[in-house]
Amino acid sequence: MNSSNVLEIFKEITRIPRESGHEELMGAYLRSFAGKNNLECRVDKVGNVCIVKEASAGKEDVPTLVLQGHQDMVCEKSKGVEHDFLKDPVNYVVEDGWMVAKDTTLGADDGIGVAAMLALLESDLPMGRIECVFTVSEETGMDGAFGMEAGFFTGKTLINLDSEDEGQMFIGCAGGLDTIARFKYSSEDLAPGNAPVRLEIGGATGGHSGDDIDKGRANTVQLMARFLCSELPHGVQLIIFKGGNKPNAIARECEAIIAVPDRKATIGRFEKFAAEVSAEYVRTEPGMTFSAAPYRCTEKPVRSDVAERLILSLFACPHGVETMSRDIPGLVETSTNLASVNMRRQGTIEVVTSQRSAITSARRMMASKVEACFRLAGAEVEHVSEYPGWKPNVDSHILKLCVDSYRKLFGRDPEVKAIHAGLECGLFGEKFGELDMISFGPTLRGVHAPGERLELSSLDKFTDHLVDVVTSFK
Numbered sequence: 001m002n003s004s005n006v007l008e009i010f011k012e013i014t015r016i017p018r019e020s021g022h023e024e025l026m027g028a029y030l031r032s033f034a035g036k037n038n039l040e041c042r043v044d045k046v047g048n049v050c051i052v053k054e055a056s057a058g059k060e061d062v063p064t065l066v067l068q069g070h071q072d073m074v075c076e077k078s079k080g081v082e083h084d085f086l087k088d089p090v091n092y093v094v095e096d097g098w099m100v101a102k103d104t105t106l107g108a109d110d111g112i113g114v115a116a117m118l119a120l121l122e123s124d125l126p127m128g129r130i131e132c133v134f135t136v137s138e139e140t141g142m143d144g145a146f147g148m149e150a151g152f153f154t155g156k157t158l159i160n161l162d163s164e165d166e167g168q169m170f171i172g173c174a175g176g177l178d179t180i181a182r183f184k185y186s187s188e189d190l191a192p193g194n195a196p197v198r199l200e201i202g203g204a205t206g207g208h209s210g211d212d213i214d215k216g217r218a219n220t221v222q223l224m225a226r227f228l229c230s231e232l233p234h235g236v237q238l239i240i241f242k243g244g245n246k247p248n249a250i251a252r253e254c255e256a257i258i259a260v261p262d263r264k265a266t267i268g269r270f271e272k273f274a275a276e277v278s279a280e281y282v283r284t285e286p287g288m289t290f291s292a293a294p295y296r297c298t299e300k301p302v303r304s305d306v307a308e309r310l311i312l313s314l315f316a317c318p319h320g321v322e323t324m325s326r327d328i329p330g331l332v333e334t335s336t337n338l339a340s341v342n343m344r345r346q347g348t349i350e351v352v353t354s355q356r357s358a359i360t361s362a363r364r365m366m367a368s369k370v371e372a373c374f375r376l377a378g379a380e381v382e383h384v385s386e387y388p389g390w391k392p393n394v395d396s397h398i399l400k401l402c403v404d405s406y407r408k409l410f411g412r413d414p415e416v417k418a419i420h421a422g423l424e425c426g427l428f429g430e431k432f433g434e435l436d437m438i439s440f441g442p443t444l445r446g447v448h449a450p451g452e453r454l455e456l457s458s459l460d461k462f463t464d465h466l467v468d469v470v471t472s473f474k
Contacts (some may be wrong), residue, residue, distance in 0.1 A: 046147035062128025069113030070138035113161030172418030212423030244340030
C-alpha cells in the first residue's frame, strides 16, 4: 500500500455523490468493495458501514484496531457555477503539487480518510484485525455517530482519519451545537417613491467555522447587516435577505434586495462602504467583491418593524472567537459562527448559527448569548444538534505509538494538539466508554469552501505513517 493506491481510490470517490443525508450511493460503493474483497461488512439502521479485515498470519493476538472516517462531504460551490452535487462528479485538477477543486468543494474532507481505509483493507500488509467504520452525515450534526448502537465496532483503540494538517497528532476537539432563530413576518406595501436595488457581497474566502474562525476572514452576512443598519435612517425597506449556507462554514456570499427613495444615493453609499471594507480586509479577502444596481421585482417588502429587528440583531450577533485556551497556546477555546440567513416560505426568516467549545458550560454560555441577542429582537430560538468535546489524554498508548513512529520515519517529533473543530471521537468516547483515540491526516486547505485542496506530498507522508502505525500496533 502506498499513496498512489490511496489517491486512485479517492479519485473514484470524487465521482460518487455523497452530500450529507444522501450517502446511499457511497454506502453501496462500500458494500460492493467489501464483497469484491471477501470482507465482512455490516450496515446499521442509520447507514453507518463497518468493514472488517481479519488478522494476518502471526498477528492473531494483536488487539483489534478501529479506523474511522465519514462518508459525506460538505457541498459548496461558487456563485454561478452549474453543479448538481446529487448527481455530478467533482471536477478537480492537479497542479503545483496540489489536487484542487476550483469551483466546488473537493470532498477530501473526509474522502481521503475513507480512501486510506479502503487501501488498507485491500492490502496484504501484516497487521492485526482492523475494523473500518464509515459514518454518515458527520458534517450536518454527526447523525451517524449519534445513531450508532453499542457493539457496532468492538475495538478499544481508534484512529480517526479526519484531520487536515500532516505532522500534527490531535488528541482533543471542541464540542458544538447550532442555535437557530426564526422571525415571523408579514409584508407591507412599497412606500411611495421607493424603488428596488440589489446589493451583493461575494468572493469571500469563507472556510471551516472551527479551523478558520480565528483567521480574520469576512462574514458576508454580518457585513451586509452592517451596511443595512447604516441605511435604516434613509427609509430603506427590506425585500429579500439571504446569505451563507452550511452551519459549519463561514458565510462567503450574501444578497439583499431593498427598496429605497433614492437609488443613486444608496448605490453611492454602498460603493463607499465597499471601499472601506475592502481596505479593512485587504490581507485576508483580496478576492471579495461588491455590487449594487437597480433591480426589478414584484415581491413586497418585509414589514418594517420586523426588518429593522432582523437587521439590528444580525449586526449585533456575536461572531468569531470568544475566548482562547489558557492551557494550549494558540488554540481557540470558544467561538460562534453566524452561518446563514434564509427567507423561508410561510412568512419565516431563519438565521442559523453554530457554537463550539471543548468546555460544555462555555459552549452553552455562547449559545445562550446568541439566543439572548435574537430573543431581544423578537425571534423564536431553539438549540439543536449538540455534540460533546473530546478531552485530551496525554498518557495515551496510541499517541505514544504514533509519535514514536513519526519520529522514526521522518526524524522529528510531530505536533501534539487539540483542534477547535468537531470530531466524532468526542461522541464515541461519551457513547462507548473508555476508548484510546487519536486523529491525524494529510494536509488539506480551504475545506468547506470552493477551492478545497489536498497537498500530495503530505499524502505520501500520511500514508507511510499510517501503514507503519497499523503494522506495528500491538
